[in-house]
Amino acid sequence: MSVKVMSAVFERYPEGGGEMILALALADHAHDDGSHIYPSIETLAEKTRQSERAVQYQLRRMEKSGWLILVGQKKGGRGNSREYRINAEWINGAELARISERSKGAKTAPNEKGANSDIKGATGDTKGAKQSTKGCKAFAPESLEPSEPSENHQPARRAPRIALHVELLNIDLPEWLPFAAWDAWCEHREAKATGKNPIPWTRAAARVSLKKLEQIHARGMSVVDAVDESVLRGWSGIWEAKSVAAEGTAGGAADGWWAGEAGWREQGRRLGIDPQRFQYFEQFKAKVCKTLGPGPWMEHLLAAVSRESEERGEALYAYLNDVHRDRLAQPEAA
Structure with missing residues (x-):
């Protein structure tokens, strides 16, 4: 598991929903340089709580965008695994659009019908989870104290x-x-x-x-x-x-x-x-x-x-x- 790559996915992966979860699952298998990714489709579907067909579709989108690179096809086939790597330039800070422009005819895959980047209800904010604590009462009778306010006064970022x-x-x-x-x-x-x-x-x-x-x-x-x-x-x-x-x-x-x-x-x-x-x-x-x-x-x-x-x-x-x-x-x- 690469914490470095997973953190980059949380911060910068351009899509949301199931595709982002798949990106996290791939990062979970990767080394810090994005290499050595070869879980089976079945494993990825189980990890992301999606169908195998949805995972295959999302993998193709990732390849077209240039974010994911197929290393070898020899291991492909039912029950076997292909080997992938995540684009090292993207890991090091390059934008996905710039990467895809250098790929042969590869452009960032558009959203197609039924493939929206967001999931209903999977937003970054949770009802009631606001920075302001106006009216918020301390519950612990003995030792819990109110937390100190944030210096930048910006809402905390929450993952879907x-x-x-x-x-x-x-x-x-x-x-x-x-x-x-x-x-x-x-x-x-x-x-x-x-x-x-x-x-x-x-x-x-x-x-x-x-x-x-x-x-x-x-x-x-x-x-x-x-x-x-x-x-x-x-x-x-x-x-x-x-x-x-x-x-x-x-x-x-x-x-x-x-x-x-x-x-x-x-x-x-x-x-x-x-x-x-x-x-x-x-x-x-x-x-x-x-x-x-x-x-x-x-x-x-x-x-x-x-x-x-x-x-x-x-x-x-x-x-x-x-x-x-x-x-x-x-x-x-x-």
Whole structure:
């Protein structure tokens, strides 16, 4: 995998949608100079969640534009792989149009019917994910603090959801975390992010998940069991398998008490948590959730807060997973 080439695709690849995802998948196989790309059509279709025919069409477009170069055809054929390389000039900063002009009769392939560069809903911005945090309240009762404003006052750039999913799936993992477990968690969280009550699967959420798995591993517990249990029970966060007992500690858990204010106050009285200690009632609810542990009440609160603001949802997600912002001070996932 070449992080260098994948970063270039995110920054400069001229098309969007499925073709961009295919470009990321090719970069995932490439060396830093763009060479040694020979996955099968079947593999690329599986990685990009597209049909083999769509992948073949997009590969032809890439070749015509000059971005992708066919190295050899000897390995071509059903079940075999051709070898490609990504144009080194483009990797080093050349514009795609200039590259294609030097190719024999090759021009940037126009968009054809049914081959639009954008996917409906796959925009760079997410509802509620604005730079301004006017009206945004801190959720963590103890340690989460508002983030400092950006110096350039420009909105944060966000990858389209499909591209972001590929990025998060291909994070460099520690040796103690099997890829199969992380793959299962990414698939589960992506499903949660697009369900009826979505809880966003973002870079920040991925970092929280990795930190929580690191904590579980440091305690000598199985990260695979933790992921399996969390996926099985439909949680948005990762908790140790033993913590399922916490679900039985919430009186009246089956009656949906979390849907109304009276239910939260009752749980607070039962747990000895006084809402008067908190500036906002939402902070009180977060404390109740964290004390009870994972359950439908936590999923309900996360979904409700995320609908209002992705930033507030990320802050709440980190707090409930016992991962504070200072522990997340690291570069964005590559």
